[in-house]
Amino acid sequence: MEIGMTHYLALSAFMFTTGVIGVLTRRNAIVIFMSIELMLNAVNLSLVTFSHYLNDVQGQMLVFFVMTVAAAEAAVGLAIVISMFRNKQTINIDEINILKY
Amino acid sequence: MPEINLSTAFFIGLGSLTIVASLGTILSRSPVTSALFLVLNFFALGGIYLLLEAQFIAVVQVIVYAGAIMVLFLFVIMLLNLEDEQRLTERYDVKKGFAILFAGLLLVEVLYVVGLKTPAIAPRLGTVAAEIGTAKYIGQQLLTEFLFPFEIISVLLLGAIVGAVVLAKKNFGPERATAKTTL
Numbered sequence: 001m002e003i004g005m006t007h008y009l010a011l012s013a014f015m016f017t018t019g020v021i022g023v024l025t026r027r028n029a030i031v032i033f034m035s036i037e038l039m040l041n042a043v044n045l046s047l048v049t050f051s052h053y054l055n056d057v058q059g060q061m062l063v064f065f066v067m068t069v070a071a072a073e074a075a076v077g078l079a080i081v082i083s084m085f086r087n088k089q090t091i092n093i094d095e096i097n098i099l100k101y
Numbered sequence: 102m103p104e105i106n107l108s109t110a111f112f113i114g115l116g117s118l119t120i121v122a123s124l125g126t127i128l129s130r131s132p133v134t135s136a137l138f139l140v141l142n143f144f145a146l147g148g149i150y151l152l153l154e155a156q157f158i159a160v161v162q163v164i165v166y167a168g169a170i171m172v173l174f175l176f177v178i179m180l181l182n183l184e185d186e187q188r189l190t191e192r193y194d195v196k197k198g199f200a201i202l203f204a205g206l207l208l209v210e211v212l213y214v215v216g217l218k219t220p221a222i223a224p225r226l227g228t229v230a231a232e233i234g235t236a237k238y239i240g241q242q243l244l245t246e247f248l249f250p251f252e253i254i255s256v257l258l259l260g261a262i263v264g265a266v267v268l269a270k271k272n273f274g275p276e277r278a279t280a281k282t283t284l
Contacts, residue, residue, distance in 0.1 A: 002109070003108060003109050003112045006215055006216060007112065007116075008112075008149070008153070009215040010212055010215055010216075011116050011119060011120070011149075013208060013211040013212055013215060014120055014123075014208065015119065015120070015123050015142075016207075016211070017204050017205070017207055017208040017211075018120075018123040018124060018126070018127055019123070019127075020204045020207060021127055021200065021201055021204045022126065022127035024197070024200035024201070024204060025127070025197050025200055025201065026127065028132055028183065030132050030174065030177065030178055030181075030183070031126075031127070031132055031135050033174070034126055034135055034136065034139050034174065035126070035127060037139065037166075037170070038123055038126060038127075038139070038142070041142070041143070041146055041166070044146075044158075044162075045146060045149065045150075048150055048153050048155045048158055049153060051153075051155065051233070052153040052154060052155065052234075055233065056233070057233040057238065057239065057242050060155055060157070060158050060233070060234065060239060061239070061242060061243065061247050061250075063155075063158050064158070064161065064239070064243070065250060065254055067161060067162075067165055067166065068254045068257065068258060069254075069257070070166075070170065071165065071169065071170055071258070071261075072257055072258055072260075072261030073261075074170050074173055074174070075173065075261050075262065075264075075265040076261050076264050076265050076268065078173060078174070078177045078265075079264070079265040079266075079267075079268035079269040080268055081177060081181075082177060082180070082181070082268075082269045083268050083269060085181050086271070091181065091183065
């Protein structure tokens with residue numbers, strides 16, 4: 001059995017779906033962040049796959065930039081989580097509804 | 102028994118490790134366990150990047166993701182001292198059932214598109230497959246063709262640093278500097 005592009009893309013699709021389920025079902029804001037990281041990594045995997053099979057470096061450059069954006073997102077997001085916890089003593093997203101009318 | 106070569110065996114091993122770790126991330130009760138499963142997932146993905154001959158990305162994946170970002174996550178989890186969440190099955194309701202149903206539909210849809218027909222791929226000529234993943238080649242591209250995005254991303258990181266410090270500061274604004282907070 002030879003491993004081709006389809007197998008890598010299927011693995012990426014599975015990881016992405018796992019991340020989607022995590023975002024939709026979990027209550028903890030930090031776990032939701034981790035699920036977002038899962039989705040970003042799934043997309044990174046498909047980008048590296050395309051880069052490998054198209055013999056083109058652009059996919060890997062995009063992965064590099066996605067990683068930078070993920071780092072920035074994690075830093076700002078966790079700072080928001082900390083300030084939310086300071087005000088409400090919880091980070092369960094269904095208990096934080098101060099923007100709700 | 103069909104012949105299995107080494108890269109296939111590595112793909113099966115690392116791929117199943119990736120799947121198990123990503124499921125563990127969303128299913129485990131404690132946020133710390135979730136974070137450790139996610140670290141495992143990132144290591145397995147680094148191995149898969151090596152299979153795809155992307156050496157630089159594999160190393161960056163382990164250093165930046167598993168090293169830096171996950172340490173930040175664990176630091177915040179332990180700083181906040183969170184209690185365990187209820188298990189997914191213990192608080193099942195209709196909304197969550199629909200969420201899982203539609204996520205499953207998404208998976209089926211993407212797998213259908215992926216398996217539909219492999220497009221005729223024309224690999225770019227003039228580059229060697231094993232060379233484009235090396236730090237040398239990526240560094241050359243980064244400082245020539247991708248110089249502008251590279252500089253923009255450094256501004257983005259600076260903005261993120263400033264934003265994180267401002268958001269996580271206890272009080273900001275002169276009028277609130279003396280106010281007592283409960284935490």
